[in-house]
Every structure is written in C-alpha cells, then in structure tokens.
Amino acid sequence: MKVIKMRKSVFIGTIVSACLIFGAVGAGAATGLQKITANLNHNIKFKIDGDSWTPKNDKGQKMPPITYQGSTYLPARAVAEATGMYVGWDDATDTVIINTDGSAPVQEEEEETEAPVSSAGIMKLTGTEAQMEDKLRAEAQKIIKIYADALLTEDTSKFDAYIDSYTAEKRDNSPISLGRQYYKDDFSEMLAGTIEANTAADTKEYANTLKGVTLSEIETSYISDKSEFGQYFEFVYYPEGWDAFSSVYVKFEFSAEYYDSSTYLLEEVSVN
Structure with a gap:
C-alpha cells in the first residue's frame, strides 16, 4: 500500500x-x-x-x-x-x-475488548456475529497500532508475536490452511514496500496518525456469510488528512477445524 x-x-x-x-x-x-x-x-x-x-x-x-x-x-x-x-x-x-502546531491530539487508550481465545491461545469464532464484529473491531485497532509501530521501527516482531499468539498453525489436512509464517512474510513484504515507496518524513507522520486511531474510527468493511468452510471479517480505517489510497484494511479469516466442523479457528490476520 x-x-x-x-x-x-x-x-x-x-x-x-x-x-x-x-x-x-x-x-x-x-x-x-x-x-x-x-x-x-x-x-x-x-x-x-x-x-x-x-x-x-x-x-x-x-x-x-x-x-x-x-x-x-x-x-x-x-x-x-x-x-x-x-x-x-x-x-x-x-x-x-x-x-495550531498542526499535530493531532493524543488519544487516550481505550479499554481493550478481551479476545475470544481458546485455552491454547488460538482465537475462535464464538458468539453471535454482532458480538464477534465488536470483538474483532477492537482487535483491528490493536493491529493498526502494531502496524504503526512497525512503520516507525521497521521491526515486525510485535505482529509476529500476535500471529503466534492468536492464529492456528498450518494443518496438513486443510488445503486452504497457509500457516503462521505465510502471514508473517506477507506483512513483512507489505511493510517493506510501504517504507520504500515513501519518504522517511511521510512514513513517520503517517505512522503517528495511525497510532492515534480510536475504536469509533474503525469501520466494518465486509463480513462474509458463515459457511461450512469458514467466515471472514474485514475492517477499514480512513486516517484523517490522508487520501483514500492511505486507508488501512485489516482482515480476520476463520476456517473450520475440519470440514463441517462446529469449531472455527483464526487462520489469517492481514493488513493492506
């Protein structure tokens, strides 16, 4: 992006x-x-x-x-x-x-919504769709702030830690399960491309804008229908003062643990 x-x-x-x-x-x-x-x-x-x-x-x-x-x-x-x-x-x-100095106000940290995770730490699709939407909007806020930090430090370790904590590892019995490393690499490539395409000053200003994102500024972009294979949720943030190409999309995709399973595990967390 x-x-x-x-x-x-x-x-x-x-x-x-x-x-x-x-x-x-x-x-x-x-x-x-x-x-x-x-x-x-x-x-x-x-x-x-x-x-x-x-x-x-x-x-x-x-x-x-x-x-x-x-x-x-x-x-x-x-x-x-x-x-x-x-x-x-x-x-x-x-x-x-x-x-008057042109700076955005410092936003107070909002109360974090507890992520719906299993005892193993993997996030699951639970509750009603509306409940899940609210919980994932809070997670999207976390991801955007992690992205902002990565832009400033060129360090993806916080995103990698999030992936390790909440997403399922690649499963051999699933043709659509790509695994944690795939999404870590995808984030790293996206980050490098963004930094390369912009000046250091613009990148820093943009990252500082993202750090101030509030929960109310994050919109639901799309929620797919839930099927026997899974469901995904996508959220978007339009940072004020930046054009439409600077919007940030965060996607969470859940996949059935096995075909027609009642358990859905978080497979993908991506930023674009």
Missing part, C-alpha cells in the same frame, strides 16, 4: 475571520442548535500572506463565507488546513479541536 498524503496546500498565516464554523459535524451536535437567518456572501475575497485563497470542502467545492449580524464566518476545517493547523471533531463531546 502506497502512502499518499491528501492535504491542501499549507499557508502560514493567521485567521482573519471574526469567528469560525466547522465544515461538517456529527449528528450528535444537533443538541443546542439555534436557527438563524444568515447570508452566503459571494463577494468577499481572501488573501493569506498575499496569496489569493478560496475556502473549499474536501470535494473541492467552493464554500462562500456566511455574513451574520455584521460578522463573517468561515469553515473551520478549510481555514485550519490552509494555515497548517490540525482540525478535528470529537463526536462524544461535540467539540471542534484545533491545534
């Missing part, structure tokens, strides 16, 4: 608007809203450090400022990105977060 940064050109300057509004917020922000009558002002032009600038959304569409009771309001995200700041949204507290 090639890391490609998706960010507007950075201008160093100050915000000249009297007040800011956030471009797009979660539905939870509806509480406390007050209806007003305001105007989109298409006549106002902007310059940052002498350069003409037009506020736009993430799709490149123009966002004219709003004039209300003598004050001019600009979209916070567009202004923050144009001036090199970090802007984010905390859905839990309805808070716009702006860091």
Whole structure:
C-alpha cells in the first residue's frame, strides 16, 4: 500500500475571520442548535500572506463565507488546513479541536475488548456475529497500532508475536490452511514496500496518525456469510488528512477445524 498524503496546500498565516464554523459535524451536535437567518456572501475575497485563497470542502467545492449580524464566518476545517493547523471533531463531546502546531491530539487508550481465545491461545469464532464484529473491531485497532509501530521501527516482531499468539498453525489436512509464517512474510513484504515507496518524513507522520486511531474510527468493511468452510471479517480505517489510497484494511479469516466442523479457528490476520 502506497502512502499518499491528501492535504491542501499549507499557508502560514493567521485567521482573519471574526469567528469560525466547522465544515461538517456529527449528528450528535444537533443538541443546542439555534436557527438563524444568515447570508452566503459571494463577494468577499481572501488573501493569506498575499496569496489569493478560496475556502473549499474536501470535494473541492467552493464554500462562500456566511455574513451574520455584521460578522463573517468561515469553515473551520478549510481555514485550519490552509494555515497548517490540525482540525478535528470529537463526536462524544461535540467539540471542534484545533491545534495550531498542526499535530493531532493524543488519544487516550481505550479499554481493550478481551479476545475470544481458546485455552491454547488460538482465537475462535464464538458468539453471535454482532458480538464477534465488536470483538474483532477492537482487535483491528490493536493491529493498526502494531502496524504503526512497525512503520516507525521497521521491526515486525510485535505482529509476529500476535500471529503466534492468536492464529492456528498450518494443518496438513486443510488445503486452504497457509500457516503462521505465510502471514508473517506477507506483512513483512507489505511493510517493506510501504517504507520504500515513501519518504522517511511521510512514513513517520503517517505512522503517528495511525497510532492515534480510536475504536469509533474503525469501520466494518465486509463480513462474509458463515459457511461450512469458514467466515471472514474485514475492517477499514480512513486516517484523517490522508487520501483514500492511505486507508488501512485489516482482515480476520476463520476456517473450520475440519470440514463441517462446529469449531472455527483464526487462520489469517492481514493488513493492506
């Protein structure tokens, strides 16, 4: 996976608007809203450090400022990105977060969900699909942070240890069982390719973004139907400030211990 940064050109300057509004917020922000009558002002032009600038959304569409009771309001995200700041949204507290140094806020460690493992340490497919989805989302968060650490250190030992702890070894009676070493090698090759394709500075910044991933930011990409052969779950994280090619997918695949078995063992953990 090639890391490609998706960010507007950075201008160093100050915000000249009297007040800011956030471009797009979660539905939870509806509480406390007050209806007003305001105007989109298409006549106002902007310059940052002498350069003409037009506020736009993430799709490149123009966002004219709003004039209300003598004050001019600009979209916070567009202004923050144009001036090199970090802007984010905390859905839990309805808070716009702006860091003038451009750094993402340090995320508190979330409570880890216990992995459904057997006495031998191998993860099993247990409970309802919804329960398994929740448990594996927490595991995906762990894997993404392990990936971030590997990008910074070029060391795959933490991922290798995870594979050894939770996945089944290759079984001779299974034509689809590839074994632990296969997925260790796959991760190592993917990591090396990512590091080679990007500058050290971009890799470091990207890895630090991944380290801050929260459970709520991890989306379910796909869950296959459960069959007599197995079932797999795939999750995706879209790091803010980076383009779609920089998204991280984590896949967990369970296979029946033997044909038509009621026991399903974790065979694959992969990142791409």
